[in-house]
Amino acid sequence: MPPAHGSAPPIGQYILKVHGRCDLACDHCYVFDSLDQSWRDKPRLMSPRVVHTAARRVAEHAAARGLPRVRVVLHGGEPLLVGARRMRGALTILRSTIGPVARLDLVMQTNGLRLDTAMCQVLKEFGVRVGVSLDGYREANDRHRRYASGAGSFPQVQAALALLRTPDFRELYAGILCTIDLANDPVRVYEALLAEQPPRVDFLLPHATWEHPPVRHGADPTPYATWLSAIHRRWLADDRPIRIRMFEALESTGRGGPSGSEQLGADAVDLVVIETDGHYEQADTIKTAFDGAPRTGLNVFRHRVDEVAALDPVAGRQTGIDGLSPVCRSCPVVSQCGGGLYAHRYRPGSGFDNPSVYCADLRVLVDRTNEESRMHAESKPDDSGAMPSTLIEQIASGFGDEATIGWLAEQELAITRALLFAIVDQQGPSDAWDILGTVEAKSPEAVRDVLGHPYVRPWAVDRLRGGGVCRLGALAAASAVRAGIAVEVGVEAVDGVVHLPHVGTAYLPPGTSGPVRVTFDGSELVVTADAGEPIVADPSRPAPTRAWQPARQVTFPDGWAVLIEDGDPLRARHRWPVVDRLRDGEEQAWRSALTEAWRLIRAETPGYVPALRGALRTVVPLCADEDGAQRASTARHAFGSVAAALPGPADLAVLLVHEFQHGKLGALLDLCDLFDLDSDASVKVPWRPDPRPVEGVLQGVYAHAAVADVYRVRAGRDASAGQQYTKYRQWTLDAITGLRATGGLTPLGTSFVDQVEAAVLSWET
Numbered sequence: 001m002p003p004a005h006g007s008a009p010p011i012g013q014y015i016l017k018v019h020g021r022c023d024l025a026c027d028h029c030y031v032f033d034s035l036d037q038s039w040r041d042k043p044r045l046m047s048p049r050v051v052h053t054a055a056r057r058v059a060e061h062a063a064a065r066g067l068p069r070v071r072v073v074l075h076g077g078e079p080l081l082v083g084a085r086r087m088r089g090a091l092t093i094l095r096s097t098i099g100p101v102a103r104l105d106l107v108m109q110t111n112g113l114r115l116d117t118a119m120c121q122v123l124k125e126f127g128v129r130v131g132v133s134l135d136g137y138r139e140a141n142d143r144h145r146r147y148a149s150g151a152g153s154f155p156q157v158q159a160a161l162a163l164l165r166t167p168d169f170r171e172l173y174a175g176i177l178c179t180i181d182l183a184n185d186p187v188r189v190y191e192a193l194l195a196e197q198p199p200r201v202d203f204l205l206p207h208a209t210w211e212h213p214p215v216r217h218g219a220d221p222t223p224y225a226t227w228l229s230a231i232h233r234r235w236l237a238d239d240r241p242i243r244i245r246m247f248e249a250l251e252s253t254g255r256g257g258p259s260g261s262e263q264l265g266a267d268a269v270d271l272v273v274i275e276t277d278g279h280y281e282q283a284d285t286i287k288t289a290f291d292g293a294p295r296t297g298l299n300v301f302r303h304r305v306d307e308v309a310a311l312d313p314v315a316g317r318q319t320g321i322d323g324l325s326p327v328c329r330s331c332p333v334v335s336q337c338g339g340g341l342y343a344h345r346y347r348p349g350s351g352f353d354n355p356s357v358y359c360a361d362l363r364v365l366v367d368r369t370n371e372e373s374r375m376h377a378e379s380k381p382d383d384s385g386a387m388p389s390t391l392i393e394q395i396a397s398g399f400g401d402e403a404t405i406g407w408l409a410e411q412e413l414a415i416t417r418a419l420l421f422a423i424v425d426q427q428g429p430s431d432a433w434d435i436l437g438t439v440e441a442k443s444p445e446a447v448r449d450v451l452g453h454p455y456v457r458p459w460a461v462d463r464l465r466g467g468g469v470c471r472l473g474a475l476a477a478a479s480a481v482r483a484g485i486a487v488e489v490g491v492e493a494v495d496g497v498v499h500l501p502h503v504g505t506a507y508l509p510p511g512t513s514g515p516v517r518v519t520f521d522g523s524e525l526v527v528t529a530d531a532g533e534p535i536v537a538d539p540s541r542p543a544p545t546r547a548w549q550p551a552r553q554v555t556f557p558d559g560w561a562v563l564i565e566d567g568d569p570l571r572a573r574h575r576w577p578v579v580d581r582l583r584d585g586e587e588q589a590w591r592s593a594l595t596e597a598w599r600l601i602r603a604e605t606p607g608y609v610p611a612l613r614g615a616l617r618t619v620v621p622l623c624a625d626e627d628g629a630q631r632a633s634t635a636r637h638a639f640g641s642v643a644a645a646l647p648g649p650a651d652l653a654v655l656l657v658h659e660f661q662h663g664k665l666g667a668l669l670d671l672c673d674l675f676d677l678d679s680d681a682s683v684k685v686p687w688r689p690d691p692r693p694v695e696g697v698l699q700g701v702y703a704h705a706a707v708a709d710v711y712r713v714r715a716g717r718d719a720s721a722g723q724q725y726t727k728y729r730q731w732t733l734d735a736i737t738g739l740r741a742t743g744g745l746t747p748l749g750t751s752f753v754d755q756v757e758a759a760v761l762s763w764e765t
């Protein structure tokens with residue numbers, strides 16, 4: 001096979017065939033039971049010389065292409081047949097040769113039969129994660145996974161999985177690979193897999209091509225879709241108790257994200273196999289097409305990985321939808337299906353330029369799982385406000401749909417309400433509290449808006465700690481005004497300012513503090529202090545006066561609106577000083593910049609739009625840095641607010657996305673423990689000179705991933721954005737490494753970080 005010319009995308013994943021034979025004789029195996037029988041001519045074992053040369057080739061390629069990370073999958077045959085001593089030797093070579101150049105993820109795919117404590121110790125020492133093949137319950141598994149004698153392998157595989165579940169080796173347990181057989185009961189298979197408590201399950205469609213189509217029983221034209229959607233429905237009903245790659249791929253691609261799977265979606269496939277004799281090959285699954293199908297004719301002793309990457313069939317796997325058949329390219333579900341597994345497209349005569357032989361099943365599976373997921377999501381709010389089952393996944397993906405973020409905002413509002421009840425318990429009943437109750441009975445939306453103002457909760461926290469003035473009067477007055485209900489209530493002024501959230505700010509003579517009266521007759525608002533003239537305003541009109549500034553709301557062309565908050569005295573809780581009341585020109589500059597920034601966010605990174613629409617309520621202007629450095633910040637407890645010194649619109653778009661990620665994660669942390677609260681670990685991070693605590697690093701990881709994402713989108717047309725993308729991407733990955741090393745993440749936090757990392761790694765370097 002002659003190498004093609006021109007530069008090709010890099011290769012980041014390698015399947016290393018450390019042993020070429022297997023101690024099982026599964027009759028559905030794509031290595032030994034395929035048309036390609038090249039394994040017969042290959043050595044049983046990969047020698048240390050091949051391992052070393054392969055490792056050097058991988059490292060050389062990673063260095064030349066600047067790859068931050070490389071994944072090596074120890075495979076076979078059966079990799080455990082090499083034994084613990086040789087395994088240690090191979091892992092030592094891989095770590096010492098590739099490790100200094102790129103982060104090395106080591107994974108093993110095994111039948112598990114020879115997994116024992118000694119081997120696990122070696123794998124643990126070198127940080128190898130282990131995936132085990134199991135096809136479900138005993139009869140299901142032993143239908144195919146048998147020894148040459150015909151005996152089943154189920155008990156031995158179960159023992160291996162039990163070993164991986166022990167506290168000593170749990171960290172090695174990567175998941176289970178299950179090959180589908182229609183003869184097996186899907187729900188029983190699912191339950192059997194669930195019982196093994198894997199972190200993740202991969203379902204594999206049986207190997208087939210158009211020449212050798214898959215087995216189909218009965219009249220069902222799409223039995224594989226039927227089989228899988230039976231599991232999908234049960235998985236949803238169980239609230240996704242384990243990760244199932246195929247379903248997660250469909251959900252992610254349905255939201256416009258990557259698939260993270262070779263079987264579905266249009267992710268680039270940057271994978272090469274290295275055989276026991278050092279030959280480079282294409283993915284093993286292609287062995288089912290024809291004898292010699294995966295062959296490249298290149299080997300590690302004479303050829304660089306660059307030369308393999310440039311081969312047409314290898315480079316062609318990295319072109320996404322453009323590389324698919326014309327039928328697939330015009331298919332309405334192509335972004336989720338991606339034409340299925342490459343091997344399943346083979347047909348003599350037209351090669352791989354076809355839809356999958358599972359096309360009908362895949363089409364139905366995509367539509368059906370989309371519909372089932374949608375119905376499941378819609379059913380959740382009726383479950384008395386239960387946590388959305390995809391909350392963690394959605395937030396970890398960097399995004400979050402409007403319903404999920406709306407639910408998160410509801411939880412934040414519930415916390416604020418609880419704090420207000422605690423304040424009333426502490427202070428005793430008051431007119432203001434009674435008024436709030438009266439207004440809520442008539443206009444709950446008005447009270448929700450006011451209590452949902454981002455700076456109500458920080459005030460409540462301060463107040464319960466004995467600080468600040470009582471703000472209940474201001475909340476009552478603001479709620480009544482928004483509801484159009486007449487009111488008279490006492491409000492505390494702070495240094496000449498009376499702020500009514502979402503209504504406006506009255507400016508009394510400087511220094512005026514203490515109680516003032518606020519009256520509203522349904523149209524006219526009057527603020528009366530002991531000294532000075534009453535301030536009279538019409539809250540229905542946006543006209544400011546010297547003494548009254550209505551809330552500055554910016555409404556964008558798509559109808560969404562935020563407040564430019566420059567009146568609330570409680571907003572001054574950011575790292576930098578806030579701007580005092582904006583002058584006219586300044587306000588206009590903010591309005592223009594926000595409008596353009598929102599247009600850019602919608603155009604460039606629409607995935608962030610639902611969450612921002614769902615919960616960003618205020619933008620607080622900060623004083624500019626004298627040297628022109630950017631300033632932006634969020635305040636803990638002030639969910640829904642971002643503060644920034646005014647940059648240009650393109651930078652403001654980045655800041656809004658970046659800072660709002662902190663708010664989202666903060667809200668999630670109010671509900672879930674992602675890290676050990678007692679951990680005093682700290683991590684050196686690339687973006688700060690001082691070591692940061694675990695929570696700070698977690699926040700940085702999450703926000704910087706989003707910043708990288710924005711610059712990633714801009715990188716194609718702007719070289720400096722490309723540099724920013726590379727920088728933030730690397731910062732994120734480095735900080736994730738540091739976070740993991742602290743041991744301070746909870747299992748949920750580990751899963752969250754894994755998902756953030758998976759999203760980042762799915763982006764091109």
Ligand code: SF4
Pocket residue numbers: 327328329331332333334337338339340355356358359360362363
């Ligand atoms: S459903 Fe069929 S036509 Fe559509 S992308 Fe998948 S394999 Fe191609």
